[in-house]
Amino acid sequence: MAPGPMLDVHPPAGPPNGEPSTGQQKSQKAMTKAERRELQEKQRAAKAAKAAANGAPGKPSGKPKDQGAPQGGAAKPKPSRASDAQARPTLPAATRATEKAKAGQASMAVDTAAKGTQARGLLIFSHFGLPKPVSAAKGDIHPAIARLALQFSTFKITGANARCIATLTAFKTIIQDYVTPPNHTLSRHLMTYLSPQISHLVAARPMSVTMGNAIRQLKLDISGTDFDLPEQDAKDALCRKIDTYIRERIIIADQVIQETASNKIKDGDVILTYARSSVVEKVLLEAHASGRNFSVIVVDSRPMLEGKRLVAVLSEAGIQCTYLLLPALGAVMSEVSTVFVGAHSIHTNGAVYSRAGTALVAMMAKRHSVPVVVCCETYKFSESIQLDSFTKNELGQSLSAYSLLPSD
Amino acid sequence: MFELVQALNDGAEELKRRSPNPISLNAGCELFIAFVTLFPHESDNFAELKKELEQQGRKYAAEAISFRDKIAELTLGFIKDDSVILTHSYSRVVLKALLHAHKTKRISVYVTESRPRGLGLKTYEALTAAGIPCTVVLDSAVAYVMDRVDFVLVGSEAVVESGGLINYVGSNQMAIVAKAANKPFYALAESYKFHRLFPLSQYDLPTHNPNILSLTTPIARSAGQDAASSDAAQEATATSQTSRGISSSVTERAMTQEQIAKNPGVDYTRPDLISLVFSDVGILTPEGVSQYLVGMFAG
Numbered sequence: 001m002a003p004g005p006m007l008d009v010h011p012p013a014g015p016p017n018g019e020p021s022t023g024q025q026k027s028q029k030a031m032t033k034a035e036r037r038e039l040q041e042k043q044r045a046a047k048a049a050k051a052a053a054n055g056a057p058g059k060p061s062g063k064p065k066d067q068g069a070p071q072g073g074a075a076k077p078k079p080s081r082a083s084d085a086q087a088r089p090t091l092p093a094a095t096r097a098t099e100k101a102k103a104g105q106a107s108m109a110v111d112t113a114a115k116g117t118q119a120r121g122l123l124i125f126s127h128f129g130l131p132k133p134v135s136a137a138k139g140d141i142h143p144a145i146a147r148l149a150l151q152f153s154t155f156k157i158t159g160a161n162a163r164c165i166a167t168l169t170a171f172k173t174i175i176q177d178y179v180t181p182p183n184h185t186l187s188r189h190l191m192t193y194l195s196p197q198i199s200h201l202v203a204a205r206p207m208s209v210t211m212g213n214a215i216r217q218l219k220l221d222i223s224g225t226d227f228d229l230p231e232q233d234a235k236d237a238l239c240r241k242i243d244t245y246i247r248e249r250i251i252i253a254d255q256v257i258q259e260t261a262s263n264k265i266k267d268g269d270v271i272l273t274y275a276r277s278s279v280v281e282k283v284l285l286e287a288h289a290s291g292r293n294f295s296v297i298v299v300d301s302r303p304m305l306e307g308k309r310l311v312a313v314l315s316e317a318g319i320q321c322t323y324l325l326l327p328a329l330g331a332v333m334s335e336v337s338t339v340f341v342g343a344h345s346i347h348t349n350g351a352v353y354s355r356a357g358t359a360l361v362a363m364m365a366k367r368h369s370v371p372v373v374v375c376c377e378t379y380k381f382s383e384s385i386q387l388d389s390f391t392k393n394e395l396g397q398s399l400s401a402y403s404l405l406p407s408d
Numbered sequence: 409m410f411e412l413v414q415a416l417n418d419g420a421e422e423l424k425r426r427s428p429n430p431i432s433l434n435a436g437c438e439l440f441i442a443f444v445t446l447f448p449h450e451s452d453n454f455a456e457l458k459k460e461l462e463q464q465g466r467k468y469a470a471e472a473i474s475f476r477d478k479i480a481e482l483t484l485g486f487i488k489d490d491s492v493i494l495t496h497s498y499s500r501v502v503l504k505a506l507l508h509a510h511k512t513k514r515i516s517v518y519v520t521e522s523r524p525r526g527l528g529l530k531t532y533e534a535l536t537a538a539g540i541p542c543t544v545v546l547d548s549a550v551a552y553v554m555d556r557v558d559f560v561l562v563g564s565e566a567v568v569e570s571g572g573l574i575n576y577v578g579s580n581q582m583a584i585v586a587k588a589a590n591k592p593f594y595a596l597a598e599s600y601k602f603h604r605l606f607p608l609s610q611y612d613l614p615t616h617n618p619n620i621l622s623l624t625t626p627i628a629r630s631a632g633q634d635a636a637s638s639d640a641a642q643e644a645t646a647t648s649q650t651s652r653g654i655s656s657s658v659t660e661r662a663m664t665q666e667q668i669a670k671n672p673g674v675d676y677t678r679p680d681l682i683s684l685v686f687s688d689v690g691i692l693t694p695e696g697v698s699q700y701l702v703g704m705f706a707g
Contacts, residue, residue, distance in 0.1 A: 266612075371608040373608070
């Protein structure tokens with residue numbers, strides 16, 4: 001584990017990094033699992049005592065490295081420091097994780113009580129893989145893709161629609177720059193040329209359902225390109241197809257959604273929305289523009305705090321907004337008329353896949369008999385089925401990318 | 409084609425304006441307009457197409473009359489001998505189903521009075537004329553009678569996209585009580601009543617206006633004025649009661665027209681309270697209704 005500054009307060013048992021501690025004769029590798037667990041508990045207890053004496057340490061920085069660094073033996077359960085494990089679930093870890101991840105920093109008392117589960121606390125998200133630093137572009141990665149990958153991995157571009165449009169726009173640039181090598185046809189070779197670009201994007205951040213659907217459509221269009229077309233014509237045709245896809249499946253779809261959804265907003269309504277969905281933003285602006293008198297409650301959550309931008313946009317348009325964080329949701333839900341949320345995708349069983357925290361908002365709304373309206377274009381429909389938020393998800397931005405001071 | 413649809417839409421609007429309760433009318437109009445646009449036409453010129461559309465329209469109207477018979481036949485399978493059925497207000501399709509069942513089974517029926525229009529009494533008369541034992545129950549006695557009942561059968565103004573039901577006010581109440589008492593709640597609806605509405609709540613219906621359930625600060629009136637208005641109301645009820653053939657020696661108070669106007673005429677029943685929807689396209693679950701609607705209007 002990469003030690004943070006607070007690691008100086010080490011228990012007498014020794015640093016939990018695989019080196020034989022002063023009290024042990026054998027290396028940790030040689031110990032049985034039970035003995036290792038005992039050692040862990042001892043170390044944790046000592047640390048807890050030490051830390052309680054020194055005051056609760058803050059969240060360690062450089063967290064992502066902690067998750068991944070092995071303990072000198074791949075099979076060993078990671079001895080977690082008290083603060084580690086406690087901070088782990090509070091990490092802005094999973095962008096779309098279960099609500100357990102949203103617990104605030106637990107007090108020391110809770111921590112000692114939950115000692116047994118702390119090792120699990122670290123392992124619990126291990127199946128999401130380690131957050132990888134964006135590797136240097138290998139092979140022929142087009143600069144547009146390299147730039148896009150960086151923007152994805154640093155969460156500069158977020159949101160299903162935004163990512164899809166950005167990806168397709170980058171692909172248009174690539175297609176225009178592409179030159180068919182001799183003895184190859186565009187319809188066969190272009191796809192093999194695009195594949196490493198796509199992999200680079202996926203390495204930066206797992207592909208969204210929207211990107212997947214759009215790329216599938218693009219592949220279909222490419223393979224259907226007329227063999228006899230001169231190259232520039234074929235490229236122009238593909239770019240036109242991409243433009244049509246964006247226009248029809250996203251822009252115009254959003255307009256249709258705007259019209260139908262804004263009809264569900266009546267005068268005097270209190271609309272609640274979560275985080276920032278591009279579609280919901282459009283719906284609210286449309287309803288306001290058509291003269292309806294309503295107010296909006298924007299519920300937001302760390303670490304992305306996307307709702308702030310939504311409040312700025314809505315207030316500028318003249319809509320009365322209230323802003324609050326997710327834990328305060330219960331206080332306002334009884335005043336809400338309708339909840340509008342966006343979606344990353346909708347599964348075949350009707351389940352909605354969206355920003356982490358949306359499930360909480362929906363459950364709270366149900367409890368108060370408030371209708372929940374999901375605004376989602378059809379190109380976001382996914383053929384998969386997910387039964388929980390846990391098995392297939394992705395980790396969000398690591399804390400190290402943020403300063404620990406409250407800021408925008 | 410667009411102008412034709414425009415003309416149809418205008419005509420439908422006019423019809424809706426004239427009717428006091430436009431929901432089922434709405435449903436029928438939208439269905440026909442959708443049919444016109446989605447109808448595969450191989451005709452070469454407009455005159456032929458027009459004739460074809462007219463023919464189809466008339467055929468549909470003629471068929472529609474037979475829908476109630478189909479529904480009555482489907483309902484028969486769910487009625488056992490000595491069934492006690494609860495129904496609400498007056499519905500031609502329910503009436504047809506009950507009369508059809510009476511030919512081969514022994515049934516008895518409770519029907520709600522269904523204020524303010526009192527249409528339940530119309531049902532009462534029709535059923536007793538046919539020889540079916542029938543009793544009118546107060547709207548407020550639905551929960552009281554529910555344990556005696558085997559199942560509930562209601563008609564519909566419209567069946568909406570969520571699978572829910574729009575019917576005379578009191579149906580939602582009946583459905584909730586039936587659910588609490590674990591009795592099946594069946595809705596009978598012809599397929600032209602399937603509507604693309606999706607109400608998010610009771611107040612999201614097109615029939616809802618701000619006057620309904622409005623609360624106004626009353627102006628303090630003198631006692632004399634009060635008595636005069638209530639007397640007038642009593643007289644109104646007395647005359648209407650005698651005209652209905654019900655004698656009542658007890659002076660009953662009744663709502664004024666103004667007060668009645670603040671009340672809804674229809675309400676919305678959620679799909680999870682409905683057991684089955686019987687229609688001419690078959691016996692559907694509420695989820696099946698939305699699937700059918702999507703299939704219909706998606707072409």
